[in-house]
Amino acid sequence: MDLEKLFKPNSMAVIGISKKNPLSAGRIIFVKNEFEMNIKVYGIHPTGGELEGIKLYPKLDELPEIPDLLVIAIKAEETLQYVQYCADLHIPACIIIGGGFAEIGNEGLKRQEKLEKIAFDNDIAILGPNCIGVYSPPLIDTIFMPTERITRPPKGSVALISQSGGVLVDQFFVKFSERNIGVSTAVSIGNRAVVDEVMLLEYFSKIDKETSNIAFYLEGFKEGNARKFLQLAKESEDTVVTFFGGKTREGKVATQSHTASLAGNYKILSAALRQYQIIQPNSESELLTCLKVYDVLSHRKNPFGKNVITYGNVVIVSVSGGHGVIASDMLKKYGLNAVRLDRQEKKDLKELMNPSAREIASFNNPIDLTGSVVDTDIEDVVRYLSDIKRIECIILLLLPYPPNISFQIGRRIANIVSSKNKPVVCFVPYVSKYTLIIESLELAHIPVFHSIKEAVQAVSALKHRTRIDNVKKGNLFWV
Amino acid sequence: MDLEKLFKPNSMAVIGISKKNPLSAGRIIFVKNEFEMNIKVYGIHPTGGELEGIKLYPKLDELPEIPDLLVIAIKAEETLQYVQYCADLHIPACIIIGGGFAEIGNEGLKRQEKLEKIAFDNDIAILGPNCIGVYSPPLIDTIFMPTERITRPPKGSVALISQSGGVLVDQFFVKFSERNIGVSTAVSIGNRAVVDEVMLLEYFSKIDKETSNIAFYLEGFKEGNARKFLQLAKESEDTVVTFFGGKTREGKVATQSHTASLAGNYKILSAALRQYQIIQPNSESELLTCLKVYDVLSHRKNPFGKNVITYGNVVIVSVSGGHGVIASDMLKKYGLNAVRLDRQEKKDLKELMNPSAREIASFNNPIDLTGSVVDTDIEDVVRYLSDIKRIECIILLLLPYPPNISFQIGRRIANIVSSKNKPVVCFVPYVSKYTLIIESLELAHIPVFHSIKEAVQAVSALKHRTRIDNVKKGNLFWV
Numbered sequence: 001m002d003l004e005k006l007f008k009p010n011s012m013a014v015i016g017i018s019k020k021n022p023l024s025a026g027r028i029i030f031v032k033n034e035f036e037m038n039i040k041v042y043g044i045h046p047t048g049g050e051l052e053g054i055k056l057y058p059k060l061d062e063l064p065e066i067p068d069l070l071v072i073a074i075k076a077e078e079t080l081q082y083v084q085y086c087a088d089l090h091i092p093a094c095i096i097i098g099g100g101f102a103e104i105g106n107e108g109l110k111r112q113e114k115l116e117k118i119a120f121d122n123d124i125a126i127l128g129p130n131c132i133g134v135y136s137p138p139l140i141d142t143i144f145m146p147t148e149r150i151t152r153p154p155k156g157s158v159a160l161i162s163q164s165g166g167v168l169v170d171q172f173f174v175k176f177s178e179r180n181i182g183v184s185t186a187v188s189i190g191n192r193a194v195v196d197e198v199m200l201l202e203y204f205s206k207i208d209k210e211t212s213n214i215a216f217y218l219e220g221f222k223e224g225n226a227r228k229f230l231q232l233a234k235e236s237e238d239t240v241v242t243f244f245g246g247k248t249r250e251g252k253v254a255t256q257s258h259t260a261s262l263a264g265n266y267k268i269l270s271a272a273l274r275q276y277q278i279i280q281p282n283s284e285s286e287l288l289t290c291l292k293v294y295d296v297l298s299h300r301k302n303p304f305g306k307n308v309i310t311y312g313n314v315v316i317v318s319v320s321g322g323h324g325v326i327a328s329d330m331l332k333k334y335g336l337n338a339v340r341l342d343r344q345e346k347k348d349l350k351e352l353m354n355p356s357a358r359e360i361a362s363f364n365n366p367i368d369l370t371g372s373v374v375d376t377d378i379e380d381v382v383r384y385l386s387d388i389k390r391i392e393c394i395i396l397l398l399l400p401y402p403p404n405i406s407f408q409i410g411r412r413i414a415n416i417v418s419s420k421n422k423p424v425v426c427f428v429p430y431v432s433k434y435t436l437i438i439e440s441l442e443l444a445h446i447p448v449f450h451s452i453k454e455a456v457q458a459v460s461a462l463k464h465r466t467r468i469d470n471v472k473k474g475n476l477f478w479v
Numbered sequence: 480m481d482l483e484k485l486f487k488p489n490s491m492a493v494i495g496i497s498k499k500n501p502l503s504a505g506r507i508i509f510v511k512n513e514f515e516m517n518i519k520v521y522g523i524h525p526t527g528g529e530l531e532g533i534k535l536y537p538k539l540d541e542l543p544e545i546p547d548l549l550v551i552a553i554k555a556e557e558t559l560q561y562v563q564y565c566a567d568l569h570i571p572a573c574i575i576i577g578g579g580f581a582e583i584g585n586e587g588l589k590r591q592e593k594l595e596k597i598a599f600d601n602d603i604a605i606l607g608p609n610c611i612g613v614y615s616p617p618l619i620d621t622i623f624m625p626t627e628r629i630t631r632p633p634k635g636s637v638a639l640i641s642q643s644g645g646v647l648v649d650q651f652f653v654k655f656s657e658r659n660i661g662v663s664t665a666v667s668i669g670n671r672a673v674v675d676e677v678m679l680l681e682y683f684s685k686i687d688k689e690t691s692n693i694a695f696y697l698e699g700f701k702e703g704n705a706r707k708f709l710q711l712a713k714e715s716e717d718t719v720v721t722f723f724g725g726k727t728r729e730g731k732v733a734t735q736s737h738t739a740s741l742a743g744n745y746k747i748l749s750a751a752l753r754q755y756q757i758i759q760p761n762s763e764s765e766l767l768t769c770l771k772v773y774d775v776l777s778h779r780k781n782p783f784g785k786n787v788i789t790y791g792n793v794v795i796v797s798v799s800g801g802h803g804v805i806a807s808d809m810l811k812k813y814g815l816n817a818v819r820l821d822r823q824e825k826k827d828l829k830e831l832m833n834p835s836a837r838e839i840a841s842f843n844n845p846i847d848l849t850g851s852v853v854d855t856d857i858e859d860v861v862r863y864l865s866d867i868k869r870i871e872c873i874i875l876l877l878l879p880y881p882p883n884i885s886f887q888i889g890r891r892i893a894n895i896v897s898s899k900n901k902p903v904v905c906f907v908p909y910v911s912k913y914t915l916i917i918e919s920l921e922l923a924h925i926p927v928f929h930s931i932k933e934a935v936q937a938v939s940a941l942k943h944r945t946r947i948d949n950v951k952k953g954n955l956f957w958v
Contacts, residue, residue, distance in 0.1 A: 023882035025850075099839040099849070132850075144850070145880040151910050166799020166850070170878050171931075174908050219804060245804045284805075284932075320645020325698060325724045326763075360578040370578065371504075371611075371623065371645070399649050401624040403502035429653050431630050452650075453763075 001125045003195065003203040005093035007136045007185050009068030011040040013060060015082055016073030016097070019051060025097055025144035026073035027051070029133075032147050038138040042067060060085050069093045071133065071142050076100025076111060079129065083115055087122035094119075095142050096129035102191050103130055112193050119194040131190025132165035135183070143169060156182010157298035158291050159204040159211040161197065163189055163218050164245070171284065172217070178430070178450070180442050181292045184210040197221065198228045205236035212298035215241045215291055226269070230276040239294050239465065241279040243287045244269070277468045279461075289449065289457040293425075294465065296447050303414075303445050305421040310392035312336040312463045315385055316366035318397035319373045319405070323427075324366030326452050327395060334460035338365045339391050352380040371402040375409050379416060386420040393423040393459045397452065400434055410440025417446050423462060427455040480604045482674065482682040484572035486615045486664050488547035490519040492539060494561055495552030495576070498530060504576055504623035505552035506530070508612075511626050517617040521546060539564050548572045550612065550621050555579025555590060558608065562594055566601035573598075574621050575608035581670050582609055591672050598673040610669025611644035614662070622648060635661010636691040636777035637770050638683040640676065642668055642698050643724070650763065651696070657909070657929070659921050660771045663689040676700065677707045684715035691777035694720045694770055705748070709755040718773050718944065720758040722766045723748070756947045758940075768928065768936040772904075773944065775926050782893075782924050784900040789871035791815040791942045794864050795845035797876035798852045798884070802906075803845030805931050806874060813939035817844045818870050831859040850881040857884070858891050865899040872902040872938045876931060879913055889919025896925050902941060906934040 012033065016026025033041045034054055042063050045056040057063050060070070060082070070091050072082050076098055086094050101112040112129070119126045127133060133142030137155055141147070143165075150169055153176035160176075162168035165188035176183060185208070187200060197216055204211045214236070221229060233240040244266060273280045281287040296302055314336055318324040331338055341349070346363040353361055357372035369377055378398075385394055400409065410428075417424045428438050430450035441448045449455040491512065495505025512520045513533055522530060527537040536542055539549070539561070549570050551561050555577055565573050580591040591608070598605045606612060612621030616634055620626070622644075629648055632655035639655075641647035644667035655662060664687070666679060676695055683690045693715070700708060712719040723745060752759045760766035775781055793815055797803040810817055820828070825842040832840055836851035848856055857877075864873055877888065889907075896903045907917050909929035920927045928934040 025882075028882060104839065144882070146882055149880050149882075149912075151908075162801070164799065164801020164804065166797075166878060166880075167801035167805070169880055170799065170802065170908055171805070174910055217801075219801075245801065245808060318645075320643065320649065322641070322643020322646035322696075322698075322724065323649065325643065326646070326650070329724060360583065399645060401628050401645075401648055403504075403507060403623070403625055403628075429630075429649055431653055433628075 001123055001195070001199060002092055003125050003199060004207065005068040006095070006125050006127055006195070007134060007208070008139060009039065009093060011042065011065060011067040012069040012071060012140060013042040013044055013063060013067040014071045014073065015044045015060075017043050017045050017051060017056065019045065019049075024073075026071075028144050028146055029071055029073060029097070029142050032141055036147060037141055039140050061089060066091060069095065069140070071095045071097065073097040073144065076108065076129070080111065080114055080118070083118050083124070083126065086124050087118055091124070093125045095127045095131070095133040097131065097133060097142070097144055099130040101129045101193065112191060116193050124194070126194040127187070128190040129193060132169065132188040134188075135186040145169065151177045153177050153183045153186075154180060155184070156295045157184060157210070157212040158182060158295055159184050159200075159208065159214045160186040161189060161200050161214070161216045162187070163192070165190065167217055167245070175288050176291075179288055179292050181288065181295050184208065192222055196225060198225050198232065201229060201232045201236070201240065205232065205238045205240075211238060213239045213241065213291060213294040215243070215287070217243050217245065219245045226272070230272060230278070233278045234276045239279060239468070240277075241281065241287065241290055241294075242273060243281055243284070277471055279464050279468070285451070285454060286457050286460075289454045290461040290464070292447050292449070293458050293461040296445050297465070299445050301445055303418045303421065304423040307469070308423055308462055309466050310423060310459065310462045311466060312459060313339050313390060313392045314395055314459050315339050315341070315391045316395045316397065317369065317378070317381060317385070318366055319369045319371060319378075319399050319402055320397070321362070321368040321370075323397045323399065323452060324368050327397060327456055328366050330453060330456040334456055335463065336456065336459055339388075341365055345388065349381060349384060352384060353377050372404070373402055374404040375406050375412055378405070378409060379412050382413060382424065383416050383420070386416065386422040391422070393425065393462060395425055395427070395455050395459065397427045397455065398437070399429065400437055407436050410437035414440055414444035414446060418444050425449065425455050425458040427452050480602055480674070480678060481571055482604050482678060483686065484547040485574070485604050485606055485674070486613060486687070487618060488518065488572060490521065490544060490546040491548040491550060491619060492521040492523055492542060492546040493550045493552065494523045494539075496522050496524050496530060496535065498524065498526075498528075503552070505550075507623050507625055508550055508552060508576070508621050511620055515626060516620055518619050540568060545570060548574065548619070550574045550576065552576040552623065555587065555608070559590065559593055559597070562597050562603070562605065565603050566597055570603070572604045574606045574610070574612040576610065576612060576621070576623055578609040580608045580672065591670065595672050603673070605673040606666070607669040608672060610667040611648065612667055614665040624648065630656045632656050632662045632665075633659060634663070635774050636663060636689070637661060637774055638663050638679075638687065638690040638693045639665040640668060640679050640694065641666070641696040642671070643696065644669065646696055646724070654767050655770075658767060658771050660767065660774050663687065671701055675704060677704050677711065680708060680711045680715070680719065684711065684717045684719075690717060692718045692720065692770060692773040694722070694766070696722050696724065698724045705751070709751060709757070712757045713755045718758060718947070719756075720760065720766065720769055720773075721752060722760055722763070756950055758943050758947070764930070764933055765936050765939075768933045769940040769943070771926050771928070772937050772940040775924050776944070778924050780924055782897045782900065783902040786948070787902055787941055788945050789902060789938065789941045790945065791938060792818050792869060792871045793874055793938050794818050794820070794870045795874045795876065796848065796857070796860060796864070797845055798848045798850060798857075798878050798881055799876070800841070800847040800849075802876045802878065802931060803847050806876060806935055807845050809932060809935040813935055814942065815935065815938055818867075820844055824867065828860060828863060831863060832856050851883070852881055853883040854885050854888050854891055857888060858895060861892060861903065862895050862899070865895065865901040870901070872904065872941060874904055874906070874934050874938065876906045876934065877916070878908065879916055886915050889916035893919055893923035893925055897923055904928065904934050904937040906931050
C-alpha cells in the first residue's frame with residue numbers, strides 16, 4: 001500500500017463542501033488547502049458552481065485529472081459510495097474524516113468492515129475513519145478546524161502519529177510550539193480501519209526522508225499488530241517513541257467508546273517495548289522532552305556532536321541555590337548522577353568569578369553562582385566545565401533576574417557550546433520578555449526547557465539514546 | 480516580636496545604595512520602593528547628597544523620623560553595626576539581604592549568632608540574612624532584582640513563604656501569574672536567623688487579615704520548630720500548605736550549602752503533616768493547583784458556594800475523546816471517582832445535543848461531545864449535570880478548536896456556574912488567542928487550568944479541603 005500519496009500527494013479532491021455553512025468540515029478543509037497550502041485542490045459539489053471564486057466540480061470523474069488523494073467529509077451512510085469511486089477511478093489514497101463507524105457499535109462496525117474490504121481489495125491507503133487526517137507541511141492540512149484556531153508546530157524531524165485527533169491538535173501541537181519541537185508530518189489515525197501504526201512505522205522509518213524520530217500516541221495496538229510493530233522498531237534507524245493513553249481501568253473504559261480499541265495490559269507491553277529499543281516516556285512531559293532532545297540531535301547543526309554518549313553524569317549550574325536543590329532532587333528519579341568536583345576544580349572555578357560573587361558562590365554540584373553573578377562568570381564556568389571529561393552534560397539553570405546578567409547571555413553561552421561539543425541543556429523561565437535569550441540559545445540548537453524537571457529529563461533522554469545506540473550497534477546488550 | 484512592621488511598615492530606610500553602580504542591590508531596592516511602591520522611603524549614604532533627585536541621608540539618626548523598617552544591603556562584615564543601630568534607635572524591623580552568614584560555614588556562623596543575640600535581646604524582627612526579603616503590595620518590595628525583570632503575581636489570599644528567594648521569584652511568581660493565583664504577601668526567609676516559619680505562620684494565621692491560605696516552600700524545619708509549627712497549623716483557620724525541597728539524599732546535600740539547613744526524614748515528616756491537617760502536595764504542579772483552588776474559594780464571590788463538599792465524585796466533559804481518556808487515566812491516581820450515568824440521564828443528555836453531534840457523541844463518563852459541538856450543547860450539558868446531586872464536581876475540558884464553538888463560550892459557561900453553585904473546573908489550552916475565553920471564566924472565579932492534569936488535581940484539592948474541614952469541625956476523624 002503506497003502511503004506516500006497520503007502525505008505527499010500532487011493533487012487532492014475534497015467531498016463534503018457545504019455552500020450554506022462556512023464552518024462545515026469539508027468546506028474548512030477545502031478552503032484552507034486552496035488558500036494556505038502548496039497543493040492543487042479540487043472541490044466536489046453536486047451542483048457545481050463556485051465557492052469563494054473557486055470552481056467546484058459536480059462529480060469526481062469530471063475533474064481535469066485523477067487526484068492522488070480524496071478527502072471525504074460527509075455522513076457515514078454516504079461515505080462508502082465515494083470509497084467505491086476511489087476504487088473505480090484508481091485514486092490511491094483517501095482520508096475519511098467523519099465518525100459513525102466501529103466506534104458507535106454494531107451498525108458502524110459493519111460499515112467499517114465494508115470499507116476495509118474495498119480498501120484492501122483495491123489497494124487504497126485509507127486513513128481514518130473518525131480522524132482529523134494529515135498535517136504534512138507545506139503540502140496538505142486536512143484538520144477540519146479553522147487554522148487560526150490551531151497552533152501549528154514548526155517543521156522538523158518528528159513524525160507524530162496520534163490515535164486521538166484532539167490530543168494531536170491540542171496536547172501536541174500547542175506544546176510542540178511552546179518548546180519549538182519540529183514536526184515532519186502529523187497523522188491522526190482515528191479508527192485505523194486500514195492504515196495503522198505498523199504501516200505508518202514502516203513508511204516513516206523506511207521511506208520518508210524528512211523523518212528521523214517517530215512518535216506514537218496510542219491507546220493500544222491494533223489487534224495482531226504488536227509483534228510486527230516491535231520488530232519494525234528494532235530494525236529502524238529512526239528513534240521510535242511510544243506513549244500510551246488508557247493505562248488505568250478507568251482510562252480503558254474511556255478508550256472503548258472513543259476509538260473502538262482496547263488498551264492491553266500495560267506492564268507486559270512496557271517490558272516488550274523496552275526490549276525492542278522503543279523509548280517509552282512515563283509522562284507527557286517526559287515524552288515532549290524526549291522529542292525535543294531527539295529533534296535537536298537530528299539537526300545537522302546540533303552542537304553536541306554526532307555521537308552523543310552520556311550515561312547520566314551531570315553538573316548543575318544555577319544562579320539560585322533553590323533551583324539547584326530542586327534539580328538535584330530530581331537526578332535520582334531519572335537515574336542521573338551529580339559529578340563530584342575535586343578541590344582543585346572548585347578552587348579554579350572560584351577564581352573565575354567576579355569578586356563580589358566569589359565569596360558567596362558555592363562550587364559543590366549543584367553550583368550556585370548566586371544573584372551577584374555577571375555574564376562572564378557564567379561563560380567562564382560553562383567553558384571550564386565543558387573541558388572536564390567526566391562531566392557528560394551540563395544542566396544550566398539560567399535565570400535572567402539578577403541585575404548584572406545581560407540579555408546577551410544566550411548568545412554568549414551559545415558561542416561556547418557550539419565550540420565545545422559538550423551537551424548543555426538550559427532552563428529559562430517561559431516569560432515573553434525573555435524570548436530574546438531563549439531564541440539566542442534555540443537558534444544555536446541548544447535545547448531550552450521551561451521547567452527544571454524537563455531540563456533534568458532531557459539528560460535522561462540523552463542517556464536513553466546512548467543505551468539504544470549501544471544496543472543497535474551491538475556494542476553492549478544493556479536492556 | 481512584632482512582624483507587622485516587616486510587612487506593613489509606615490516608613491523604611493535602605494542602606495547599601497551605590498552612587499556608582501545603578502545595579503547594586505541596595506540602589507535597586509531604594510529606587511523601586513521610592514518610585515513604584517506606596518511607602519515613605521529614606522536612603523542612607525555616607526556622603527549624603529542625592530540620587531535621581533531624591534535626598535540621601537548620611538546617617539540613620541539624621542532621618543526626619545525613626546523608620547519602621549531598615550533594609551540592609553551591604554557586605555556581611557559591615558552588617559552587624561547597622562543591626563546594632565536598629566537596637567539603639569528602636570527600629571522594630573530589619574531585612575538583611577546579603578549572604579556571608581551561616582551558609583558559608585564557621586566564620587559566618589559566628590556572625591549570625593551575634594546577629595541573633597542583638598535581635599532577640601532587643602526584640603527586632605530581622606528577616607534573613609541571605610534573602611530577598613518581602614513583597615507586600617502595594618507597600619513594599621525589597622526584591623533586589625529590577626522589577627521589569629520579574630513577573631509579579633496578582634494580589635490575593637495566599638501568603639507565600641519561601642526558604643529560597645530564587646524559587647520564590649521564579650518558580651512561584653511566574654507560575655502564580657500564569658495561573659492568576661493571588662498573593663497577599665510573599666516572604667523570602669533566607670537563613671531565618673530570627674524570623675522563622677513558626678513566627679510567620681503565627682503572624683499570617685492570627686494577625687494578617689488579607690491572608691486565608693499560607694504556603695511554605697521549605698527545605699526543612701528550623702531545629703526545634705516542627706512541633707510548634709504543627710500545633711499552630713492545626714489551630715489555624717487558614718489553610719496551611721507545605722512543600723519540601725531536598726527530599727532525596729542529593730537534594731539534602733544541596734540544601735546544606737544553600738541555606739544552612741538540613742532536610743529531615745521526609746517520610747516521618749509527611750505522616751505528621753497529614754495528621755495535623757496540613758496540605759502537602761506531592762509535586763510542584765499539585766502545589767500550584769491547590770493554591771489556585773484555595774485562592775478562588777477564599778474569594779467572597781467564589782461561585783462554588785461557601786462550604787464546598789466533595790469526596791471526589793466527578794464527571795468529565797470534553798469535546799475530544801482523547802482528552803477524556805487522559806483525564807480518566809488520572810482520576811485513580813488522585814483518588815477520584817467517575818460518577819456512572821444511568822440510562823435515562825444518557826438519553827436526556829443525547830436529546831440536548833444538536834442533530835449532527837447527537838449521533839456521534841458519547842455519554843459515558845467521560846462525556847465526549849465531539850468536534851461537531853455547538854455552544855448550546857456545552858451549556859445545556861453543564862446545566863443538566865449541575866443538577867445531578869451525586870456529581871460533586873464537573874471537569875470541563877474546554878477546547879476552543881471546533882469551528883462552531885464561539886468565543887462567547889467562557890461567558891456562557893460562567894453564567895451557568897454562577898447560578899448553580901456546583902464546582903466546575905476548566906481546562907483551556909494556554910494559548911494567547913484564547914485569552915478572552917480564559918478571562919471570561921476567571922472573572923467569574925471559575926478556576927481555569929492549562930493542563931488536563933492540573934484540572935484533575937483541582938478536584939483532589941477540593942477533596943483535601945473537605946477532609947480538613949470535616950476534621951476541624953470535629954465531624955469526622957478522617958486521617
